[in-house]
Amino acid sequence: MKIRTLTLIIVALAVLVLPWLLTNFRVFQLNLMIVYAIAVLGLNLLTGYGGQISLGHGAFYAIGAYTAAVLMDQASFSAYATIPFAAVVCFAAGVLMGFPALRLGGHYLALATFALAMAVPQLLKYKGIEAYTGGVQGIVLSKPEPLFELEFLGQRLSEDRWMFYFLLIVAVVMFWLAKNLINSRMGRAIVAIRDQPIAASALGVQLATVKTLTFGISAAYTGVAGALGAIAVAYVAPDSFHSFLSISFLVGAVVGGLGSIPGALFGAAFIQFIPNIADEISKCAPWAVYGAILIALIYVAPGGVMGMLNKLKKGDAK
């Protein structure tokens, strides 16, 4: 146990120092990775733990991003204050989507959510709300300024580095909440419904309530990620929320490991950094690589990275 605490402290210190060792652009990429980790975690709560498939979480990400952007742009909210709003709006949107989801299983749900993901960019471009959303052009924001000046290892505390720490705090809180949720009565109900819906309802679990709430919570997570993403990038536009965004979240969840909370980190690292590497082969290669890895993982390691790590651990214990 002592060794574990020690490694934790070392890892935490390394993470805290990390942004000062990298160029500003790399820090920006790390920021996006943290954002994706929260989004993937949200999807994992629904798909990994709840067993409900969603190909439409890009839509909730977009709604979160636009909630934050419109509040900052139109109502001059501070960036930090928009996040609870994004969570609430996306929770409501998720619950709304959760109602039809009650009746839909498996493929139908995947299909309905996929339609949602396809429709959202179009809805965002809609002329009637252009005054708020900026239409095709989207909304340009400014990155929040650091609250104080600091110099460390010869580097300035830039907006991106400041953002890194802010995102880190939010991410730690979100992961901690998710862990507690899964270990709570509610979390056990979510898993029970996935594995044995009939037995779960016989034991008094309210199927409809729990399923709808799971959808809402999952959407809220992804919405918070969307808001953070909008702040970190300082720009939102309809076409950045293409339906393939939803697919990359699913890729992230599968790669990291369905039904695993720390897996979201690996999944996010995968969807943030693998395309950069594959990009050097061809412009279209990232998606071909995504697809191939997705299928290969389902065949050989349905548990994703975390599944493999757990297997290794068990092998050591023997």
Added chain:
Amino acid sequence: MDGFLLQIFSGLANGSIYAAVGLALVMIYQSTHHINFAQGEMATFATFIAWSLIENGMSYWLAFFLTVGIAFVGGLVVQRIFIRPVERAPILNNVIVFVGLLVIFNAMSGWIFDHTVKAFASPFPTVSAVFPKYISGHQLGSLGVTLAVLLVVYLFFRYTPIGLAMRAAAQNPDSASLVGIRVSWMLALGWGLASAIGAVAGMMMAPVMFLDPNLMAGILLYGFAAALLGGIDNPWGAVIGGFIVGVLENILGAYVIGSDLKLTVALVLIVGTLTLKPNGLFGRRVITRV
């Protein structure tokens, strides 16, 4: 009134393509109880093959039938290689494999044929022989082709021994295999047929929408909407659903919501049908034993 009729006719022409895509989905659903998310991307890829054949000097109809043949074999091969290993796996794994296929086919279209928008020739005269005021030659032609495909599919399932075997394999796989039907191969055959029908739909759509790797992305959703509206287990329902969706989309687009929100119509139709009438207009009610 002329404008309205024009919308109806072009809605019917688009609807025939949705009907074909919907039919392809229903066929896979009937034989495997899966919904193939990669259907649209596979059709797009086949359309690209047709395009490059025609570009290389092949006559249209030769390229057309050759592409249908390639798509059939391609669908068969995809089922054998990618789908068979997860045939008995949970739904989530299946959906993930379909999504993987969707992404791969989309990327391959872009990779091999690049992203520039291409014009795709129509084999039909520009002026229609009947009602030239309301319907273009291509629209009439694609309507005719789709109806012919539907007829062939109907005859195939109704009157040929293989069609009968496929229906048996879908309805009761255990008994079917006891009487010597190779169920797994029947599923592969279903994939091949669906892929071929998808290719026809793609080639009919390309002259209207222009050819690029995302040609069928939206059309797939309309096909889904059509299949669901008609009842996912009923081929005729899918066809009628396709025409309804096509006309509805055009009329709503022209008079009510504008062309910007057409995909939203598909979304509302899908969610609406699934919520209010999950078996569709013509589907059979499925009773699950608890």
